[in-house]
Structure formats: C-alpha cells, structure tokens
Amino acid sequence: MTHTQRALVIGGSRGVGAHLAAGLDERGWSVTATGRRPRSAVGLDVSVHYEQLDLATETAATDMTGLLRKVRPRLLVHNAVAYPAPEPSLTDYEAIFRVNTLVPYRVLSGYLPGADCTCVVINSDAIYHANRTSGVYAASKAALRVLTSALADHCRGSRACVATLLLGPLADDRKVEQLERIARQRKTSPEEVTSAYLRRANPSYTTDSLIPLDACLRSVEYLVDLGAQANGMLCRLDSGSAGSLI
Known part of the structure; x- marks a missing residue:
C-alpha cells in the first residue's frame, strides 16, 4: 500500500493510541507514534515509525516541536497521558499536568496555526465524575478540555483545526x-x-x-473528513456518562 498522508500519534505505544496508530497505518497513512517506552517494549508493526518521547521531561516541549516539524503530519492525535502514583508527591502532580495538559498546549498553540493539520485531542469522561482517587487526573483532563477550546481559537481562519474526542469506558x-x-x-x-x-x-x-477501540478509530476518521468544520468540535463517545443535560 502506498502511504501518502502523514499521521502522528502522541502516546501511541499501547491501548487506544496503539490501536489508532495501527489502524491508520492499515488505512494507508504514513504513521509515526511516540511513547515513553523504548521501541523494543512496543508491539507496533515495523511499518509504524516509532519515536521515544516523554512529555514529563524538561526538554519535552522542544522535542515535541522538533518532531512535529520533522513529520509535518496531516493528522495529529494527542493521546499522551500520565496517572498519579499511589502516594503522589507535589512533583508527581506537576508531572501529570505537564504531560496531560501544559506541554501539549504550549507546543500546539505555537505549531498549529501555521500548519495544514487536523488535531484530535483524546480526552476522558473522568472530567464529569472526579473522586478522591481520580481527582488530580480528572482536573488535568478538565484543564486540557478548556485549553483545547483555546487551541481552536488559535486555529480560527487557518488551515489547521483542533477537535476533542471524549471517551468513556474503553x-x-x-x-x-x-x-x-x-x-x-x-x-x-x-x-x-x-x-x-x-x-x-x-x-x-x-x-x-x-466502547470498542474501532469506534475510536472511526471517530478520528470522521473528524479528519470534516476538515475545517471540525474546529472546536467535541465528539462524545462516552456512553452518556455526562448525564442528560450535556
């Protein structure tokens, strides 16, 4: 199969990210995936290019910017995520916000307006029902949801667009x-x-x-097909977890 369009999946070493990377590769995209783990610990097909990237590091913003400029993806999926340790320190909390929220926003707000790119930000229905074990994670994802709306405003009038795919129980x-x-x-x-x-x-x-992972892939394809009309869009694949008023 001839690969013509480039896709970059940030956080594509396992789970839904790996499924999206593999599915896009099968559908003819030239795919680059990233993750914290080394390539030897990742089960992706050799046709998917893999880059080790940890958004919690001090050089994360520079590294992610460099990768974006190298790949120049037509589709960018932000799926990188960090969870709290059993007894997290303040430094652990800060790392969660760096990975889930701050580094992506910092990089994408500078990159997207000048790019020809659809960015799909993966978010979680945890924002609707935080509890004492998920509170910090949910707060980071809620902040990501707000900043994704800000990214859409950055993209207004440009060739880029950014949308949220909000997922429930996968x-x-x-x-x-x-x-x-x-x-x-x-x-x-x-x-x-x-x-x-x-x-x-x-x-x-x-x-x-x-929710089957293939439904996530189809939703990403739908958002890409919409093009600029997807800018600012929230696509809920959350099993109704927000309740009846949202």
Whole structure:
C-alpha cells in the first residue's frame, strides 16, 4: 500500500493510541507514534515509525516541536497521558499536568496555526465524575478540555483545526482481561460482569458494554473528513456518562 498522508500519534505505544496508530497505518497513512517506552517494549508493526518521547521531561516541549516539524503530519492525535502514583508527591502532580495538559498546549498553540493539520485531542469522561482517587487526573483532563477550546481559537481562519474526542469506558486489553478474570472467578459471563461494572462505575452510563477501540478509530476518521468544520468540535463517545443535560 502506498502511504501518502502523514499521521502522528502522541502516546501511541499501547491501548487506544496503539490501536489508532495501527489502524491508520492499515488505512494507508504514513504513521509515526511516540511513547515513553523504548521501541523494543512496543508491539507496533515495523511499518509504524516509532519515536521515544516523554512529555514529563524538561526538554519535552522542544522535542515535541522538533518532531512535529520533522513529520509535518496531516493528522495529529494527542493521546499522551500520565496517572498519579499511589502516594503522589507535589512533583508527581506537576508531572501529570505537564504531560496531560501544559506541554501539549504550549507546543500546539505555537505549531498549529501555521500548519495544514487536523488535531484530535483524546480526552476522558473522568472530567464529569472526579473522586478522591481520580481527582488530580480528572482536573488535568478538565484543564486540557478548556485549553483545547483555546487551541481552536488559535486555529480560527487557518488551515489547521483542533477537535476533542471524549471517551468513556474503553474495551482496552487490560480492562477486558480483568473483567474476564472476574467472570471466571464468579463463574458467570463476561457480559454480566461488564454490565455490573459499568453500572457501578457511573450511573449515567446508558450502555452495558465497553466502547470498542474501532469506534475510536472511526471517530478520528470522521473528524479528519470534516476538515475545517471540525474546529472546536467535541465528539462524545462516552456512553452518556455526562448525564442528560450535556
């Protein structure tokens, strides 16, 4: 297959990021993916170019800017994410905001207005229902949501656009394996365990199944096809987790 358009997936070493990188590669994009882990620890196909990039480092903004200028992607997916440690320090909290919010905003606000690029920012329905264990993570994602709107304003009148893909409970490999293990222990079906998990996780969920990763890929393709009309758009693939008023 001839690869004609370039895509860059920031945070593409595993989970939904890796799925997007692999799916875009299969659909004919020339894909570069990044992650904190070395290439030897990443299961991406060799046709996907991989760059090790840690947004928590002091040189992260410079490194990300350099990569963008080298790749010049038609599609940029920002999926890099950091989570709190069990007993996080203030430095840990600051690193979470650097990775999830501040470095991407700093870099993209300078890069996007002069680029011919659709940027899809992956966000989380955690912004709707923070608790004592997810509060800092949710706050970083809420800040990212606000700053993504600011990025859209940066892009107004240019060839670039930025949109948010807001995701709910994903059918990533680790979550599926965990639910299947519980089902075996309880001698019931994975479907029943998944349904019970979702009802406890958020009473606003209106589904009994996890969101398939292919639905995320199709949503990204939809946003790219919209072009400039996607600027500022919020695409919710969140199983109704925001409740009925949003």
